[in-house]
Amino acid sequence: MKTLAFLFPLVWATGLTQAQFRYAPVAPQVGQVVSFTYTPQGTPLATDSLIEARFVRYGAPAVMSLSQPAGIKLVRQGADYVGQLTLPRTNVSGMMLLFRNPQQPRRVDLNRGLLYAIPVCDDKGCPLPHALGGQASVFTRSHFLYESDARSDLNRVVQLYELELAEHPDLRPLYWSDYLAALVKQRKPGFGPKVDAGIRSYLASRPKPTLAELTTAAQLYESMGDFTKANAVREQQKTADPAGSLAQKDRAMAVRNQADWTKKKAMYQAFAKEFPTSSYLPALSVMMTDGYYKNNDIRGMLALVNTLPPTQTDVLMLNTIAFQMADEKRDVPTAELLIERALADLDVQPRPTNIPASQWTREKANRHRQLQNTYARTLEQQGRHADAWPAYQTVISPDDIESSDARLNERYFLCALQTNHATQAQARTEEAIQLGLATNRLKAAYRDWYAKQPGQTLASADTHVHELESDLREDLRDELRSVMINEPAPAFSMTDLQGRTISSAACRGKVVVLDFWATWCGPCIASFPAMQQAQARFQSDPNVRFLFVNTREGGPLQRVHSFMERNTYPFVVPIDAQQRVANAYKVQGIPTKVVIDGKGRVRYRAIGYNGDPEATVKELAMVVEMLKEEL
Incomplete structure (x- = not known):
């Protein structure tokens, strides 16, 4: 009767098809x-003339990883299509099929979501265990x-599991979770x-639940x-396994949340000693x-790095720290040691799991270039330009100029000057200037070098850079023309x-x-060096005037006097104490730059400061030049 009871739901499951x-x-x-x-x-x-079958095997939950879809070519016989497949000899309780048009894979017959099943039987003709639970596992x-x-x-999935467990209660450890x-996903009332x-019933039935079972129970909750x-x-998991992953996670979190550095x-040292292979340790x-770096303990940081295996070092973070140290000339020899360690670790580190294999070769090469750039920086900051030059050669690529960094282009040419390779760097440097990827220092250095070449002068060098x-410049002009305005300038007297x-x-x-500012405004003060450069460009021009209008100060006038005495900017500072001028000129926030023409x-009106002094000077100077042409 047991076999008949089992076969009845099985026939019910397939009879409709x-x-x-x-x-x-x-x-x-x-x-x-x-x-x-x-x-x-x-x-x-029904109307398709080309049909194929797709199938997967099914069995116990643990073998479902073998269920890779495969196709079967069908032969048409009248109104029917015929095919055949060979059942595996192991790890199989049945096969599930669907039919589709191979040229239009979305045209498919899924048997109303049930799929088509071929259960495998034993030598007595009875379906094997997992005949129904395995179908649910396919889903x-x-x-x-x-x-x-x-x-x-989901209703069908739940039904299949319940039928399997009713027929084979001994399979509960395999199907309970x-x-x-499936009940959670189904979310019927009372689930x-x-x-x-x-969950409680299953855990209670186990003399000693395994860690995997406890983990699964927690995930279900x-x-x-x-x-x-x-x-x-x-x-419970932590009690059962005091050195397990959850206990390690708690310990790691405690280390992370500890505010006292000592x-x-x-x-951390205790954690590393107790759990040297923990997944939380990297x-x-x-x-x-x-933390060592931020606490200015460079020796401690280097000592820690030297104890770490390559898998626990973040080469990009070491690169950032080493570059900052070198750029600031802060213990540059140690910065060199850090970047050498990063380069060595990068060569042996496995591919990160979040980077596809197809992208890793390119990404690794990109990281290597970043690290070599820092390595070159540490060398040149120690005056070892001859060693830095070949390092820069591995960083500089003729194909990346449009995405290059202006400061890198500057360092590359300055290193070339120091090593008598300026001619080799000339083409890239000129292209960087043409693309606006050259700093003022680079352009000045290149102009001075060019002026010393045979047949050249400082005047011809200036002309060359200008060209x-x-x-x-024309691109910038076009861009500025599109944003320039034309409004009456309110009269003012301050x-x-x-x-x-x-x-x-x-x-x-x-x-x-007009540069509207206040002493409390950080971006205003940050923009002053750039504004000083812009003013200096026109300091001998009687037709250009810069006024740094103090407004929205909200404090005593002495504060403004004290600020200017401390900083000694060569600015004319009118006081807009009642904000009348700022309001008249539609100042919505500071800093705001307003340019008035000779009429x-x-x-022109610009709010804020983007943090790029060279761009600020270039744009403001261009606006002034364009308006001067109209005088």
């Missing part, structure tokens, strides 16, 4: 060839449906207490949103390396810090730059 799908032998065994007939009438493929443990852009019927997970009872019970189970170091080592930048009257009437016929019209 017999009009479309038939196979022989009717009770196939492992290793046999199964012939089948598919009749597409009444299915989504939950394989991606068979996803290649057809379909989703499983998959079944309960929470039912799943909770299932979390999927239900019951974090209180999930945490209770995780506490205690943090001691806790991230802690990175955090501690950064290199001609396209760039008193500056020296007690002089500064008025718009006295500035008539001149190009006037008394507001032609």
